[in-house]
Every structure is written in C-alpha cells, then in structure tokens.
Amino acid sequence: MFPYPSAEGLHVGNMYAFTGSDVFGRFMRMKGKDVFEPIGLDGFGIHSENYALKIGAHPAKQAEISEKRFYEQLHMIGNAYDFERTVETYKPDYYKWTQWLFIRLFKAGLAEKKKAEVNWCPSCKTTLADEQVINKLKVKSEKLKVEASPEVRLGGERGGVCERCETPVEKKELEQWFFRITIYADRLLKGLSRIDWSEKVVLAQKNWIGRSEGARIRFSVLGSQLSANSQSASLLTGQQKTDKLNTENRQQKTDNWSIEVFTTRPDTLFGATFMVLSLKHGIVASLLSSKFKVQSSKLEEVREYVEKSKKKTGLGLDAPDKAKEGVFSGLYAINPATNENIPVWISDYVLMEYGTGAIMAVPGHDRRDFEFAKKYELPIKYVLEKPKSADDKIECWDSQGKIIDSGDWTGWDSEKDFHKILNFLEEKKIGKRELRYHLRDWLISRQRYWGAPIPIIYCCNCWESKLKIKNEKLKIEYGKDYIKIDGKEHAIVPVPEKDLPVVLPFVENFKPLGTGVAPLAQDEEFVNTKCPNCDSPAKRETDVCDTFLDSSWYFLRYLATDSDKVPFPSKSWENPKSEIRNPKQIFRASSFELRASAKRAVWLPVDMYIGGAEHSVLHLLYARFITKALFDLNYLDFDEPFTKFRAHGLLIKDSAKMSKSRGNIVNPDEYIASFGADALRCYLMFLGPYEQGGDFRDSGIEGMERFLKRVKRLVESQSNNVAEQSSIEVKKAVDKAVKGVGEDIESLRYNTAIAKIMTLTNVLYESRGKISKDSLKTYILLLAPFAPFMTEELWERLRLSKIDTDKSADIHGSKNSRKSFAWSVHAQPWPKYDEENITEEIVTIAVQVNGKLRSVLSIKYQVSSREEVESLAREDERVKKYLEGKEIKKVIFVPRKIINFVVNND
RNA sequence: GCCGAGGUGGCGGAAUGGUAGACGUACAGGACUUAAAAUCCUGUGACCCGUUUGGGUCGUGCGGGUUCGAGUCCCGCCCUCGGCACCA
Numbered sequence: 001m002f003p004y005p006s007a008e009g010l011h012v013g014n015m016y017a018f019t020g021s022d023v024f025g026r027f028m029r030m031k032g033k034d035v036f037e038p039i040g041l042d043g044f045g046i047h048s049e050n051y052a053l054k055i056g057a058h059p060a061k062q063a064e065i066s067e068k069r070f071y072e073q074l075h076m077i078g079n080a081y082d083f084e085r086t087v088e089t090y091k092p093d094y095y096k097w098t099q100w101l102f103i104r105l106f107k108a109g110l111a112e113k114k115k116a117e118v119n120w121c122p123s124c125k126t127t128l129a130d131e132q133v134i135n136k137l138k139v140k141s142e143k144l145k146v147e148a149s150p151e152v153r154l155g156g157e158r159g160g161v162c163e164r165c166e167t168p169v170e171k172k173e174l175e176q177w178f179f180r181i182t183i184y185a186d187r188l189l190k191g192l193s194r195i196d197w198s199e200k201v202v203l204a205q206k207n208w209i210g211r212s213e214g215a216r217i218r219f220s221v222l223g224s225q226l227s228a229n230s231q232s233a234s235l236l237t238g239q240q241k242t243d244k245l246n247t248e249n250r251q252q253k254t255d256n257w258s259i260e261v262f263t264t265r266p267d268t269l270f271g272a273t274f275m276v277l278s279l280k281h282g283i284v285a286s287l288l289s290s291k292f293k294v295q296s297s298k299l300e301e302v303r304e305y306v307e308k309s310k311k312k313t314g315l316g317l318d319a320p321d322k323a324k325e326g327v328f329s330g331l332y333a334i335n336p337a338t339n340e341n342i343p344v345w346i347s348d349y350v351l352m353e354y355g356t357g358a359i360m361a362v363p364g365h366d367r368r369d370f371e372f373a374k375k376y377e378l379p380i381k382y383v384l385e386k387p388k389s390a391d392d393k394i395e396c397w398d399s400q401g402k403i404i405d406s407g408d409w410t411g412w413d414s415e416k417d418f419h420k421i422l423n424f425l426e427e428k429k430i431g432k433r434e435l436r437y438h439l440r441d442w443l444i445s446r447q448r449y450w451g452a453p454i455p456i457i458y459c460c461n462c463w464e465s466k467l468k469i470k471n472e473k474l475k476i477e478y479g480k481d482y483i484k485i486d487g488k489e490h491a492i493v494p495v496p497e498k499d500l501p502v503v504l505p506f507v508e509n510f511k512p513l514g515t516g517v518a519p520l521a522q523d524e525e526f527v528n529t530k531c532p533n534c535d536s537p538a539k540r541e542t543d544v545c546d547t548f549l550d551s552s553w554y555f556l557r558y559l560a561t562d563s564d565k566v567p568f569p570s571k572s573w574e575n576p577k578s579e580i581r582n583p584k585q586i587f588r589a590s591s592f593e594l595r596a597s598a599k600r601a602v603w604l605p606v607d608m609y610i611g612g613a614e615h616s617v618l619h620l621l622y623a624r625f626i627t628k629a630l631f632d633l634n635y636l637d638f639d640e641p642f643t644k645f646r647a648h649g650l651l652i653k654d655s656a657k658m659s660k661s662r663g664n665i666v667n668p669d670e671y672i673a674s675f676g677a678d679a680l681r682c683y684l685m686f687l688g689p690y691e692q693g694g695d696f697r698d699s700g701i702e703g704m705e706r707f708l709k710r711v712k713r714l715v716e717s718q719s720n721n722v723a724e725q726s727s728i729e730v731k732k733a734v735d736k737a738v739k740g741v742g743e744d745i746e747s748l749r750y751n752t753a754i755a756k757i758m759t760l761t762n763v764l765y766e767s768r769g770k771i772s773k774d775s776l777k778t779y780i781l782l783l784a785p786f787a788p789f790m791t792e793e794l795w796e797r798l799r800l801s802k803i804d805t806d807k808s809a810d811i812h813g814s815k816n817s818r819k820s821f822a823w824s825v826h827a828q829p830w831p832k833y834d835e836e837n838i839t840e841e842i843v844t845i846a847v848q849v850n851g852k853l854r855s856v857l858s859i860k861y862q863v864s865s866r867e868e869v870e871s872l873a874r875e876d877e878r879v880k881k882y883l884e885g886k887e888i889k890k891v892i893f894v895p896r897k898i899i900n901f902v903v904n905n906d
Numbered sequence: 907g908c909c910g911a912g913g914u915g916g917c918g919g920a921a922u923g924g925u926a927g928a929c930g931u932a933c934a935g936g937a938c939u940u941a942a943a944a945u946c947c948u949g950u951g952a953c954c955c956g957u958u959u960g961g962g963u964c965g966u967g968c969g970g971g972u973u974c975g976a977g978u979c980c981c982g983c984c985c986u987c988g989g990c991a992c993c994a
Contacts, residue, residue: 200910200989207909207990214994263994276994324992347992354993361994367907368992438993616989650988686930687918692911695918703931706944713945752920755929762929765946846925851975853925878961892974898924902974 001611001619002087002554004042004547005066007051010073012666012684012696013612013658016651019681020690020750021610022079026785027745028608029080030830036603037080038558040087041067044095045547046124046164049450053511059450060506063090073669078677078788080826085561089550094557095452096501097567098550101626103455103494105179110629111444113483113492115175117353118443119160123167125512126447127176129546130440131208131618133160133169163618174516175483177445177454177543181625185209185437187639188624195640198647198691204616210438214264215422217360217431219275219333221257222341259283259333259344262355262434265362265398267414267421269337270406271383272360275344276326276372279306280352283344287329298330302346309348324349324372335360336430337407347372355436363396370396381405384414442622444546447518449510451544453502458483458490459531459538485539496532502540518542552622553630555609555641559600565593569600570635606642613647620645646748649693651684658696666696678787679705685750685786707758708790714764715780715794718771727770732840733763734775735833741782742830750786757782773798778831788826795825847873848900849882866893873899 003014022037029035043063052059067088074081087094105111119128161168181188189209192202259275277284287302305327326347335342349368350359363373364382373380385402386394400415409421425431445454463482482489495502505526510519520526520542531538556568566573573594605627611619623641631639650657653664671680683704688694726734737760744753760779764771776798784791821827840861847855855878859869870891873879879901886903893899 203910204989210990210993212993261994265994349992350994351992356994359994366994368994436993438990613988689919697918697931699931700918707930710945751918752929755920758929844925848924848975851924851973856925890974892924894924898975900924900974 001609001615002038002040002042002551003070004045004047005063005070006047007055007062007066007069009069010077010668011658012668012671013651015077015668015680016684016693017611017648018074018077018079019684020648020748021608022077023681023685023745023750023785024608024610024748026080026788026826027742027830029826030781030784030828032829035080036082036558038085038087038555039074039079039081039083040089040554040558041070042089042547042551042554043067044090044451044550046126046446046448046450047547048090049448049510050124050164052450058506058508059510060090063088076672076677077668078681080788085558087554087557087561089547089554090450092501092503093564094554095504095545095550096564097557098452098545098553099455099495099500099502100497100567101553101630102452102545102549103497103500104633104635105629106456106494108629108633110180110183111177112180113175113177115173116178116443117171118174118176119169120172120174121162121165121167121169122514123165124162124448125514127172127174127443127445128162128169129443129548131442131621132163132546132548134163172516176443177541178441179444179549179625181442181622182437182439184625184628185211185439186435187628188439188621191624191628191640195643195645197642197645198613201613201616201620201645201647204613205621208439208617208621210436212264212436212438214262214434214436215266215425215431216260216262216356216434217266217269217336217425218258218260219336219342219360221259221344222332222334259358260356261358261360262436263360265365265414266425266431267403267406267409267412267418268362268365268383269335269360269425270403270409271362271364271381272335272337272342273363273373273379273381274342274361275333276350276359276361276369277329277344277346278350278352278357279309279346279348281346281350281357283329283331283358284346287331298328301327302329305346324368324375326372326376328376336428343378345372345376345378354438365396365398367396367398442546442625444549445541445543446546447516448512448544449504449507449519451504451547452550453504453520453526454541454543454545455495455500455502456541457493457495457529457531457538458485458541459493459533459536460485460488460490461536461538462491462493462531462534463489465534490539491533493531493533493538499532504544518544520544548618548622549626551619552626555606555623556604556636559603560597563593563597566597568635569597569604571598571601571637572634573597601637604636605638605640607644609642609645610648611645612650616647646691648690649688651693651696653696671701675701675705676708676789678790679708681788682708682754682786686754688751690748690750707761708787710765711761711783711787712790712794714761714768715776716797718764718768718776719773719794719798721769722773722776723770724772726772726775727767729763730767730771730775731834732837733760733767734778735837736760737782738778738831738833739838745785754786757786780825781828781831784825784828791825795828796823799823843896845869845873845896846898847876847879848898849879850902851900854882855879861896864895866891866895869893869899873901 001017003010003018025035025037043066048063048066049059052062055062057065071083071086075083089095089098102111119130119133120126121128189206189211192205259277261275263269284302284306287299288306305325309325324347326345326349329344329346331344332341333344334340345361349372350357359369361369361372361378362383363369363378363380365384370380372378380395383404383406384397384399385404387397387399387401401413403409403412403414403417406412408424409417412420422433426433482491484490505520505523507519507523509522513519513521520540527540527542529538529540530536553568559569560566620642627636627641628639630636652658653666656662656664658665668680675683679701683701684696686704687696687700737756740756741753744750744756757779760782764775764779777795780791780794780798784795842858843861843864845857845859846853847857855873855876857869857872857876859872870893874883883901883903888901888903890902891899892902
C-alpha cells in the first residue's frame with residue numbers, strides 16, 4: 001500500500017509495512033520471480049489538506065515539500081522500489097484518469113447524484129462515506145469530551161466520529177454524488193472466497209457487507225378507525241420503492257392498510273405481540289398531518305414524543321445502551337399468523353435507515369423488544385423452546401430451536417426449517433423472502449479543495465431544449481436524470497474525455513467553507529464554462545472526489561506511468577470486446593502503445609499486497625469494487641485486484657499506539673542516522689510476528705546493531721581465512737538455516753527467520769576457520785533480504801578476497817554485468833540445501849515415565865528401531881529408578897522423538 | 907451484545923499433541939584492558955534438597971475434560987486488544 005505523505009515525514013509504521021513487503025519481494029526475486037515493487041504517494045485528499053491547514057500552508061505547495069521529503073526517506077530505507085514508475089495521485093497526469101474512471105462509471109449508471117441523509121464532519125466541513133465514520137461509541141476522544149457541544153456530543157456518541165479528525169459526525173440531508181457499490185454487494189461477498197487474504201480482513205468485509213436473509217411480511221392495519229384520503233396512502237410504508245407499488249394498488253388498499261416489516265426471524269412470527277415504527281416512518285408523518293382520525297389524546301402524545309425525541313439529538317435517535325422509550329400510536333395491526341390484533345408503537349429504537357423502518361416486535365426472543373415490552377407492559381409470548389443451558393430466570397432468549405405454540409409450525413426447527421417457513425409465507429401470501437445488505441452506497445463527493453474535481457458540467461440549456469423532447473435518449477447518453485440549481489433543471493453532462501483532466505485551479509482561499517459548498521465554487525473562472533454538448537453557458541460541479549477514489553485504482557497505473565494515452569495496461573485496448581466502444585478512438589493511442597499495454601497486462605492482478613488492516617472496509621473494499629466495475633466494463637480481465645493480501649500487525653511503543661498526543665512517535669530518520677537502515681529494518685522484522693505487530697524498543701535496535709556488527713566481523717575475518725571445505729557442523733547448520741529461513745520468509749514469519757540466522761551465526765562463530773567460501777556466501781544470501789546494504793558490501797568483499805576459486809570473480813570490471821546487476825548479492829538465486837544435511841545423525845530422544853521427562857538419550861539416527869531404543873532407555877540409570885518394581889503396562893514410541901513408559905503407580 | 911485475535915521468564919517473543927521458554931534483550935560472572943567502552947566466553951523460569959557433581963517439585967490467564975503425554979485439542983469462565991453494533 002502506498003503511503004499518504006504527511007509532511008512530518010515517513011512514520012516508522014510506514015517503514016514497518018514497507019520493509020515487510022520488501023523482504024518478501026527481494027526473497028521472491030531470489031527465488032527466480034520477476035518482481036516489480038512499486039511506490040507512489042497518495043497525496044490528494046483531506047489528510048494532506050488538513051495538515052496544510054494546520055501549518056498554514058497551501059496544500060499544493062505543501063505537496064511539493066512532502067513529496068521531496070518522502071522520496072528522500074523512501075530512498076534511504078533500502079527498498080527495491082522502481083523509482084522510475086512512481087505515481088502521485090495529486091498530479092494532473094494521474095487524476096486525469098481518476099476523472100476518466102468517474103465518467104466511465106457515470107456512463108455505466110454506477111455514479112449518481114442523489115439527495116440523502118449523509119455524514120457531515122463539522123470540523124473537516126465535508127460529507128463522508130459511511131466507511132469513513134469510525135468507532136461508533138468507542139472513541140472517547142478528547143475532542144468529544146472537550147470541544148463538542150452537548151448536542152453534537154450526543155450525535156457523536158451515536159453516530160461515530162470522523163476517520164480523519166475524530167470529530168463527532170453529524171447527519172445532514174444533502175444532494176451528493178454516490179457510487180452504487182450496493183449493486184455489487186453480493187459479488188463483493190462471494191468474491192471473498194476466491195482470494196487468499198488475511199482472515200480478519202475477509203471477516204471485516206463480510207461483516208460490513210452484512211448480508212441477511214429473511215422475509216418481508218405485511219401486517220394489515222385495522223382500518224375502521226381511520227379514514228385517510230388517497231393522497232396519504234403512499235406514506236403508509238417507509239420506502240420509496242414500495243411507495244410506487246402502493247400507489248398502483250391504491251384502490252385495493254384504501255380499505256386494507258398495511259405495514260411492511262423485514263425480519264430475519266420469520267420463525268418467531270407467532271410471537272409478534274406488537275409492532276414498532278421508526279419516528280421517520282410515513283405513517284407517523286401521516287398521523288401528525290391529521291389525515292387520520294385517531295383519538296385526539298393519542299395524537300397529542302405522539303406529537304409530543306416525536307418532537308421531544310427530535311430535539312434530544314437533533315436526529316430523533318438515541319444511543320443503543322439507553323433505555324428505550326416510545327409511544328402508542330393508537331393504531332392496531334393484525335398479526336397475519338395469529339390473526340390477533342396487536343398495538344402499533346412508535347419508538348426511536350427502530351431505524352428508518354434499515355429494513356422498512358418498521359418492525360414486528362417479538363419480546364420473547366429479542367432483547368430490545370423485550371426491554372420495550374417490559375417498560376410498557378406489553379404482552380410477551382414464547383414461540384421457541386427455552387434452551388436447556390439457559391438460566392431459570394431468563395425471560396428472553398434469541399436462540400434457535402424447536403418452535404412451539406405456532407400453529408402449523410409447531411414442532412419445526414427454527415434453523416433447519418427456515419426455508420420451509422419462508423415457502424409457507426410465500427404460499428399464503430403473507431410475505432416473501434428477501435435478502436438485505438448492510439453495505440450502503442459510497443458517497444464520493446467532498447466539499448473540499450484538495451482533490452480531483454468531479455468532471456461534470458451542469459447545463460440548463462441542454463435540459464430545456466433538447467432534453468425535454470428527447471428525454472429518454474438523454475438518459476441513455478448521460479447516465480440519468482437532472483439536478484436543480486437555483487430552482488432550475490440542469491442536465492448532467494460529463495466532461496468529454498478529450499477535455500480531461502479538469503485541472504484543479506490554484507485557489508488562494510482553499511479553506512473549507514462549511515456551507516455545504518466546496519471552495520472551488522468561489523472561482524468564477526472555474527465554475528463558469530461552456531457546455532460541451534450545446535456550447536451554451538454552463539456550470540461545473542465544484543465538489544472534488546474522495547481521496548479513496550484516487551487510491552482505488554492506483555495499482556493499475558504503475559504499469560502505464562509512461563503513457564498519457566491509456567490509464568492502465570489492458571488487453572482490451574488492443575483487442576476490444578464488442579461491449580467497449582472502440583477504445584482506440586477514445587485514447588487515440590498508437591497500435592504500438594496498445595500492444596505494449598496488452599503485454600504489461602500480464603502483471604495484473606497484484607500477486608502479493610501487504611498493508612494495514614485498518615483499510616479493511618475502506619481502501620480494500622473500494623479497490624475491489626472498482627476492479628469489478630472495470631471488469632464489467634471489459635477494461636480488465638480479472639475482477640479481484642489483489643490475489644493475495646496480508647495485513648501486517650500494529651507497531652506500538654510502550655504498549656500504546658503511537659500518536660502525536662502521546663508523544664511516542666518514532667521517527668525512523670534518527671534511527672537510520674545512528675544505527676543504519678539495515679539495523680532498523682532487521683529490528684522491525686524481528687520485534688514480533690509480522691502479522692501481529694509488536695512493541696518498538698530502543699534496547700532492541702541496539703541488540704540488532706550488535707548482531708549485524710557481529711556478522712560483519714565474522715565474514716570479514718573468515719573471508720581472509722576460508723577453508724577448502726566446511727566442517728560437517730557448518731554444512732549442517734547452513735543447510736538447516738537455508739531451509740528454515742526460506743520457509744519462514746515465505747510465510748511472513750520474519751522474526752523467526754532472523755532468529756535462525758542468529759543461531760547460524762552462533763554456530764559459525766564456534767567454527768571459525770572451518771568455513772568454506774560457499775558457506776559464507778550462503779550465509780550472506782540468507783541475510784540479504786533483511787539487510788540489503790551490508791550484505792551487498794560483504795558480498796563484494798568476499799568476491800574480491802584473495803583466495804577465490806570462484807569464476808564469478810571475473811565478472812568484476814565487466815561493464816555489462818555491472819549494468820545488469822548480475823554481480824549484486826540481490827541478483828543471486830536463493831541458495832539450495834542438501835536434504836541429507838538436514839537430517840541429524842545424532843538424535844536426542846526424550847525418555848518419559850508416565851509422561852514425565854526422566855532422561856534424555858543421544859542415539860545415532862540409524863539406531864532408531866523401537867527395540868533398540870527401548871533397551872537403551874531401560875538401561876539408563878535415571879530411568880531405572882522409576883521402573884524398578886513397577887509393572888510396565890505400555891510403551892509409547894515416537895521415532896526420533898520420544899519413548900514413554902506407562903507404569904502402574906502404586 | 908455479536909465476530910475475530912491474543913494471554914508463556916524481568917522484558918520482546920519461540921515451540922507439526924512429544925525435552926516449554928529457541929532467538930534476542932536485561933542482569934550476573936569471567937577473559938582481554940592501567941581502566942572503561944567495545945568484544946569474546948559462561949550462567950540466568952520459580953521453589954526445594956544437596957558443601958560440590960547432582961536430584962526433585964511446581965510452572966504457559968482461571969476451572970474442568972480428552973490423552974501414555976496438553977501452551978497446543980474439547981467444554982465452561984476471566985482479562986487485554988481489534989472490528990461491528992438499537993441491522994430487526
């Protein structure tokens with residue numbers, strides 16, 4: 001994962017991540033793979049801009065400074081980056097293609113502007129995607145306690161905080177650009193089984209996508225006391241989609257009002273003893289608009305409750321751990337299973353955002369419903385057998401089990417007969433099965449300056465002239481719909497691809513305005529443009545793209561950094577499938593370029609991706625979505641971007657997360673300056689299991705420096721004193737290390753890999769003077785991925801040493817081989833080992849009596865038959881003691897490991 | 907509340923069901939040195955017995971279980987960290 005360049009410089013956490021990737025890359029190169037290890041900077045977006053704001057710099061100028069500093073540091077850490085193919089997301093030659101991507105998605109109907117209740121960060125003064133609102137309830141940031149107003153604080157406690165600045169997020173109704181990632185919910189879920197990713201990330205994504213299978217069930221509302229006009233009918237259900245349906249069925253429905261609910265537990269339908277509506281449910285609004293004849297006293301109560309709730313948080317919702325409150329609506333519905341009349345309540349514990357905004361409450365088997373029922377003394381009915389393990393006192397259980405007291409379903413199993421129940425509901429036309437996902441559309445517009453301008457133009461003339469006539473046609477060409485600006489309809493016209501990039505102008509006052517409008521709106525020259533369609537005056541979109549859009553496709557760009565004709569390599573450019581409208585025309589690229597691009601496409605998808613797990617439902621999800629969309633548009637022939645992904649652990653300091661406020665941030669520069677990059681790299685890789693992270697300690701890096709010096713001394717002294725042949729101990733130790741280190745690196749167990757090199761070092765120290773040049777070389781090669789600088793130096797030294805029987809010494813001085821790097825330690829193949837050397841000649845066998853260690857035998861490998869070992873063990877003095885006068889019931893023998901005598905204990 | 911990961915010496919951490927504590931740190935002792943640093947070597951889980959060689963008991967968060975044998979597998983808890991969360 002490429003970093004975002006904070007101007008404070010490379011964080012040691014960055015270096016931890018990058019070194020882990022680099023070790024793997026170098027190892028794979030030595031294993032004969034063709035390795036491309038790219039680097040770039042994710043410098044667009046809120047994080048960079050916030051920093052600029054803080055220090056009072058302009059983000060564009062700050063970007064230059066950060067870039068310089070970051071690349072300097074990235075050069076120092078010793079990674080095998082290809083610095084000729086870097087990408088910087090904030091440069092026009094990059095964001096041109098981010099904009100291209102936007103337009104492509106727009107034309108495919110995957111980008112839309114719509115009005116919705118969105119997350120608004122009052123500090124960053126912009127909207128945020130759901131994924132960028134984090135740690136609901138959990139982050140007890142100082143800001144939450146100190147800075148936020150009580151109202152915001154409540155909202156924050158419930159609604160979470162901004163991923164960037166930890167400010168509690170508010171909700172606002174705004175018109176925003178969304179990517180329709182929800183269309184891909186199912187495929188994003190299913191694709192997870194085809195990729196080799198860290199399990200925790202897979203789980204986090206599954207969780208986030210949140211598939212739930214259940215039923216939509218319709219409850220009739222007792223109509224006798226209602227007389228509504230047909231206008232309000234559509235308000236009866238919560239959702240727009242069903243509104244349309246209801247309008248169509250208006251005639252039938254006037255006498256038969258209904259509330260629809262979504263439930264994942266249709267098996268408990270018989271236990272539904274009341275219903276609860278969200279505050280924002282259509283029926284609540286209808287009630288209050290007095291179109292219903294409900295007892296006036298009830299109506300007043302409802303009005304009072306709704307107003308009170310709304311005031312409470314500004315949103316009408318409470319934190320989940322607060323006592324649930326509600327009010328009876330005065331309405332009754334009919335439980336379609338029991339035909340009983342059940343009361344309809346209104347409460348803020350039901351969310352409009354999920355399901356239908358109404359629930360069937362089953363207090364016997366849902367804790368929230370139970371709490372509510374207890375408080376308002378509503379009836380509780382049990383329709384599932386109480387689990388045997390349950391406490392006697394327990395009054396509510398949400399387990400699966402045998403269904404009871406439920407008509408035809410009595411005796412069924414809630415879990416096994418789930419589909420039977422769904423079928424039953426469908427047959428009886430009570431409800432129908434439904435799949436729901438938690439995932440919501442990706443809000444990608446930001447009311448900020450430092451981002452890629454959304455490449456859209458709004459044209460009033462287009463809408464008024466042509467479009468009124470050929471409305472349908474326009475929808476096809478421009479995606480869909482129109483938006484209103486100053487009360488007038490404007491057609492949404494994407495910027496033609498030949499006009500890309502829409503360059504982000506230099507705006508002196510780039511600060512976020514906080515009015516819901518981006519700073520670019522102040523730039524008249526930018527805003528006012530000509531419609532590419534009809535040439536009449538038009539206005540540009542002034543919001544910019546979410547920075548996560550920049551990074552959702554960057555890995556594709558690395559292989560085409562030299563092309564301004566194609567965004568990324570693709571076989572489709574050369575050999576367009578019918579669905580693509582002639583990409584040659586789009587890009588006007590030469591056939592040579594297209595062929596080169598097709599050739600490079602074989603590098604994709606990414607074979608190994610390493611990064612932080614904090615991007616589980618951010619970057620890693622977005623990149624998968626964008627890849628799938630590009631696959632569907634035939635630009636890519638794969639639909640998962642990263643074949644293998646491994647999340648590295650978190651690097652902490654003094655058992656706490658590194659943060660500015662704690663003042664425990666480690667600056668790699670200082671350590672590189674005093675210990676060298678090699679020592680820091682090795683230490684980072686050694687301090688704990690890479691996928692778990694670890695604690696950074698100064699004494700640790702000192703030890704690593706000591707170790708590297710020890711290696712250096714050893715190699716330097718022994719290279720002038722090499723043996724013809726290594727002693728058998730040396731050979732064995734070296735071969736064992738080759739095997740072990742290789743296996744460890746392959747599975748990212750860098751800490752134990754280094755430990756094995758240390759063990760080998762200790763053996764070599766004992767065997768000074770008995771080490772051959774080949775053994776020394778192998779030794780250096782093992783360390784090469786971890787300590788690239790020092791091993792190169794030692795390699796060179798060894799090659800030049802006087803006593804040299806190796807032909808490769810001739811290479812020195814040859815310009816060609818220098819250029820091809822064949823001389824380099826990093827261009828050498830990973831050493832091989834002799835299996836025979838791995839097997840020990842002398843094995844130690846533990847002798848146990850009743851599972852307790854009593855003695856250890858050293859036995860020749862060949863002498864490994866059960867009988868031989870057993871008789872040797874019986875003769876052992878220490879063992880004899882325990883066997884004397886005892887009856888041996890059994891002897892367990894594991895070849896080359898253990899022999900265990902089982903005896904009577906009395 | 908749900909879903910993950912984890913809990914092992916003073917510390918960071920090793921251990922395909924088979925000698926727990928590899929490797930490193932820290933500490934102690936020795937060698938080298940006028941001395942210190944650096945380096946090299948040795949020791950180091952706790953407790954008990956033995957003047958020494960040595961021997962023994964206990965020991966991987968807690969309580970059970972499976973097994974000849976459990977850090978590792980199973981059941982029930984406790985704690986820490988991470989993710990999700992009135993998602994119906």
